[in-house]
Amino acid sequence: MQTFQIESTKNETLQAALIHKINQKTKPLGALGRLETLALQLGLIQKTEHPALQQQTMLVFAGDHGIVAEGVSPYPQAVTAQMVLNFLNGGAAINVFARQHDFQLHVVDSGVNAVFEPHPMLIDAKLGMGTLSFLHDPAMTREEAAQAIARGAEIARDAVAEGCNVLALGEMGIGNTSSASCLMSVLCSFPLHQCVGRGTGLSDKGLDHKLSVLTNALQRHHVDAIDPLQVLAVFGGFEIAMMVGALLAAAEARVTLLIDGFIATSALLVAAKLYPQVLDYCVFAHCSDESGHGKMLEHLKVQPLLHLSLRLGEGTGAVLAYPLLQSAVAFLNEMASFESAGVSGKTQ
Numbered sequence: 204m205q206t207f208q209i210e211s212t213k214n215e216t217l218q219a220a221l222i223h224k225i226n227q228k229t230k231p232l233g234a235l236g237r238l239e240t241l242a243l244q245l246g247l248i249q250k251t252e253h254p255a256l257q258q259q260t261m262l263v264f265a266g267d268h269g270i271v272a273e274g275v276s277p278y279p280q281a282v283t284a285q286m287v288l289n290f291l292n293g294g295a296a297i298n299v300f301a302r303q304h305d306f307q308l309h310v311v312d313s314g315v316n317a318v319f320e321p322h323p324m325l326i327d328a329k330l331g332m333g334t335l336s337f338l339h340d341p342a343m344t345r346e347e348a349a350q351a352i353a354r355g356a357e358i359a360r361d362a363v364a365e366g367c368n369v370l371a372l373g374e375m376g377i378g379n380t381s382s383a384s385c386l387m388s389v390l391c392s393f394p395l396h397q398c399v400g401r402g403t404g405l406s407d408k409g410l411d412h413k414l415s416v417l418t419n420a421l422q423r424h425h426v427d428a429i430d431p432l433q434v435l436a437v438f439g440g441f442e443i444a445m446m447v448g449a450l451l452a453a454a455e456a457r458v459t460l461l462i463d464g465f466i467a468t469s470a471l472l473v474a475a476k477l478y479p480q481v482l483d484y485c486v487f488a489h490c491s492d493e494s495g496h497g498k499m500l501e502h503l504k505v506q507p508l509l510h511l512s513l514r515l516g517e518g519t520g521a522v523l524a525y526p527l528l529q530s531a532v533a534f535l536n537e538m539a540s541f542e543s544a545g546v547s548g549k550t551q
């Protein structure tokens with residue numbers, strides 16, 4: 204697997220300068236709450252007291268999953284390809300929110316079980332026609348996982364070369380909550396039942412079946428969190444593996460990462476096991492309604508910005524949180540200080 208040079212954003216001098224700047228703004232100390240920590244994080248990521256957001260970009264990675272054959276999703280596999288066409292036609296939720304917030308949107312065919320005509324929005328990075336069912340076999344080989352990471356990294360580097368310094372990742376892949384649940388269980392050492400949820404809306408019976416399939420799958424493979432690439436190969440998807448590479452390459456380029464829901468965060472679990480510093484670059488957009496996401500975020504010791512009961516994926520939550528980044532940067536750059544505005548500071 205290729206290596207990444209990811210720096211920690213820790214910088215005590217700059218941190219002190221940013222905190223001083225934030226505290227001099229014409230407001231009670233700390234009154235902008237989470238926007239203040241966000242402004243501090245953005246300043247540290249960009250190594251400046253004057254952060255600026257450029258060419259916000261959303262990459263939606265799509266891939267199919269062999270595990271769908273075991274009845275773990277209420278929707279058929281064909282929906283993955285159908286939704287890719289919906290993205291290309293501009294009709295999905297992510298299209299609407301990306302237009303609303305001026306995101307560049309690209310859809311990556313990481314390994315969908317369909318062949319697409321070339322399209323300006325589509326990046327062809329197909330690694331196969333879907334993964335194998337990890338109830339029986341590893342979803343992909345270790346080499347394929349490494350290749351997916353390399354391709355995802357390349358795609359993120361292209362976005363950065365086009366001027367992006369805020370990158371959001373989304374995904375589409377029927378069955379991928381099953382992958383995410385297994386990644387979570389192994390990488391966070393949580394019992395599987397705490398990691399498995401209803402995904403796109405399983406019934407109670409469907410949820411029991413999903414849990415039993417995934418329990419059998421976990422028993423079948425002997426993987427260990429000490430080898431995250433192997434865990435990814437066994438339980439991942441091509442889209443999840445490419446997201447791992449995109450996260451790492453973007454962090455290497457000091458790009459701010461907007462983290463979406465349950466599946467996007469499962470990719471981050473893998474990335475953070477490999478390179479914990481990647482977390483310095485992550486803004487956690489929201490807490491998904493998929494049971495397990497809240498626990499995943501707790502495990503990472505991070506707080507999401509929004510609680511909107513979303514359970515969609517596609518990167519929707521990440522894009523919806525973007526205006527908060529804009530507000531954080533705007534107050535830091537534009538608000539007057541007590542001194543410049545002639546406002547009296549705290550007296551007791």
Ligand SMILES: Cc1cc2ncn([C@H]3O[C@H](COP(=O)(O)O)[C@@H](O)[C@H]3O)c2cc1C
Nearest residue numbers: 276278374375376377378379380402403516
């Ligand atoms: C129409 C439709 C659009 C979607 N957009 C995202 N997902 C989401 O649901 C899928 C994961 O859930 P599960 O593991 O239960 O299959 C992923 O494709 C995810 O992105 C969708 C699902 C559907 C049905």
Ligand SMILES: O=C(O)c1cccnc1
Nearest residue numbers: 464465466491514515516
């Ligand atoms: O949180 C998510 O990303 C999610 C939840 C349910 C279904 N698809 C995606």
